[in-house]
Amino acid sequence: MRNMKFRSLILYFVIFAFFAGLGYYIFEFTRESRDWAFSPVNRHLSNGSLSGGKIFDTNGEILAQTVSGKRVYHENEDIRKAVLHTVGDGSTLISTSVQSRYNAGLFGYNFVTGFGAPDYFSSNQDITLTLDSKICASVSKKFGDKKGTALAYNYKTGEVICMVSLPTYDVNNRPDFSKDTDGKYDGVYLNRALSAAYTPGSVFKIFTAMAGIENLSDAETRKYECEKVKIIDGEKVTCMQNHGKLDLKTALSKSCDIAFCDIAIELGKEKMTRALEKFGFNSSQYFEGIELTKSVYDVNLASKADLGWSGIGQYTDTLNPMHMLKIMGTLANEGNLVEPFVVKSFSVSGAKENQKLTKTSEKSVISKITAGKMKEMMRFTMKNQYNDSLFGGIPMCAKTGTAEVGEDKLPHGWMVGFSYDEKFPIAFVVVVENGDFGIKSAGPIAGAMVKEMHGIFAKSK
Amino acid sequence: MKTMFSLLLYSIQLILPFMAILIAYCCFRTLFKSLKPMRPLVVLLNRATGEKIPIMYWENSIGRDRHCDIVLNMPSISRDHAVFYRRKGGWFISDTNSKVGVLLNGKKIESDEKIFIGDVINIGGVALELCRADVLSLKNRESEDADFDYDTYSGGGLLVLVTIFQVLSTLSVCFGSGKFDYKPAVLSGIMLLFEWLVFVVTKFGFKRDNFEIEAIAMFLSGIGVVNLCGVDINDAFTQLIAMALGIILFEIIVLLIKHADFCMKLRPYVAFFALALLAVNLVFGKVKNGSQNWIMIGGYSIQPSEFVKVAFIFLGASTLKGIQTTKNLTWFILFSAACMGALFLMGDFGTACIFFVTFILIAFMRSGSIRTVVLTCATAALGVAFILNFKPYIMTRFSAWRHVWEHPNDIGYQQTRVLTYSASGGLLGLGVGKGCLKYVFAAPSDLVFGMLCEEWGMILGIIVLLMIVLLAIYVRHAGVRSRSAFYTISSCCAAGMMTFQMIMNVFGVTDMLPLTGVTLPFVSLGGSSLVSVWALMAFIKASDERTYSRG
């Protein structure tokens, strides 16, 4: 019998295996239970047995609320579709949405009681957004069946007034994405404003121009020579037109490729990279704590011609729309960035007082002189190249871009800019995927968006 | 008013884990307290040297080998010479194939011979006289039975705690849907009546004082029944019937294995019965969820492999005499191979794994040979590699492992639901019957751990698991005190089997191991599984020295 004492120790292998497994499971549970609980497969979220806080837009429109145990979204389908990526669909699939990020507050979830705490204890929070849902809806509709994103914010206060991402869908009538074979819903859960980076095309010339101004003493005064085609080390760089001799201001307004190609080559890889990294390329940028898809400028392996192409927003350059919006806001605000945000306030359901989220802190990103010069150059571009009628006569500073993305596809169309008059402090970014020329595709959307915002702005004054 | 009521109802969620901890504490406290310091039962006096050899165990090996309980180092003595053991009738000696034999009062013994106080046994020239333990001027073990210990809890007290827990959880499930439903209360009432009946019968009929094992098993299977009330009252009723049958089978087995030597004689019949069950299963088996491990009898589906588990433990265990006389495990290895082969053919890989691990436990408990364990594992690894080489598609059944969130609507369906709803329940749970996991296929059986976490809370879910593990720790500690090596081996292997099955189940559904579809002991929906786990508890009960002390 005595040796049974030793032999039965083998049981401890099984017992230790259990404790090791249990320990690891508890570790995983504490780390990931929130993600598990808010997974889209959770019927507690979709069957509406949970109460949830309300989500308002800036005008008090209720974008999402819980009515008799069911999560209900805005009654207008266009608004539901337009704010989907900001509000969310009740799951964590759209991870950047407010309902995913603040789900614990909205649904009274916590680690100890799960979703089980009786209503008495649960303190569902209401959230007010800075968005104007009506503007979002009309902007979103303007995209038709194109993909892309449109952003606009007040560069003095930081409030994001419009943020839409396409493709979108109606939360009340979710399509079966698994049957989507023609790519109509590719990346539907992404908020493209935050989680995408596109080839920038000519809007990148803003950065090249700033790099030139800050690094070359005669960047603005010298004459650039455009003969439509330029051969660099045997490789061709072509411009849209034969522009002849032109200065920087004209080169930007006419979007002359050769001029900016020359600046990039003259600055060289190192100076270009250093300048672009100063503007936020190749590093993490954030929006309300959400890490944006990085904007990339990488010319390590570029040939001389490639370097030229990189100066005009082709080669391997990519640009994140929200990042670009911040740059626009910075240029408009004399080189000082007011961080954009979309959550205006939290409040406990029923309680009156609002907890104002303090935001408006400015930080100097670009020198005041460079910003001022860019503002004038972009104003010049707007006035002489595009015509102010696009924005109904509102004086704006802007630049379009047409980014080549492949032989058989239409280019991405960009339009970025901001108001000239600081009394109407608006900056915007519009990207239309495969939309053709920037002025043709993104232009009308930007125009309508700015005009609508101006109308509301004028009324409120 | 409504708020007050929902608060009251929710307070049950707070009380239940607290009660569960209390029940676990009281049961195991009493169990471990029952393991008093060991005192000698009798003494063997060496006539030549005057050495008094205290006899601590019910079964003692005598021989030259240093692993023997009584080591007599003389060249004339065989390595394993004899076994000296105690039965209801007194003390016995049995020659285990020694070279020179054993003499009792000068006469060579043929088979097992009874020894009285004062008798002299001669083992290879060493004369040993059987004396009472009091020659050591120590109290003998039996006389301590009267000692009262303030730290232990009576069987009735434990059952009162279990009753309170079951009443509270039944209340929770009755109001689960918002309105009062009387059916769970009726069911739970029947369950409580039966539990108390069992208590009265064992206490006054069988004159047994120890009730901890029953209390633990009733607590656990009670959670299973109440949990089912929130899903389907008919399933809950079936489960209750199975629980009753399980308890009856438990009592029958406890009585049946009272005499370890009788068990040894029963073995060929049990082996035949087990193999016949497997053969019937292979021929008439129905395929359910990818494995053909069900047979239909009169409208009820039965899982024969669950009962073979009990037979497997029964056949693996042996008295010390059995171990010393049959050194090789050939017959048991053949039987195990037959079982595992049959399970593989049925496609029930989870149960095959459980059998394999239990086989290793049994083989090591019997032989003590690490070489055997290593060889077995190596052989099994080769075998599995061989099978996978020819049938690689078996692996696709486990391809979701650690990738469940990439396949939430097909191969990762069950695991993702378990995780999401476990997290929804938090530590305290939503309330019995208020969960969503119950709508998922196989939730009350294979995925029941997820249901426990969602509806009863993660704390309670973990306590359930810990109670099964504590049982394993307890039997390991109680081990050598039992009345025969038969009980030591069978209880350790039964507890090991349950613990391993629990590992396969819990970590399978939470995606830490591949999902194999085995049940969680006691709690899972499944009549065969519940009856068989109660039968396994009988081995643990039998290993408790107190079980057969009266009546």
Ligand SMILES: [Zn+2]
């Ligand atoms: Zn040109």
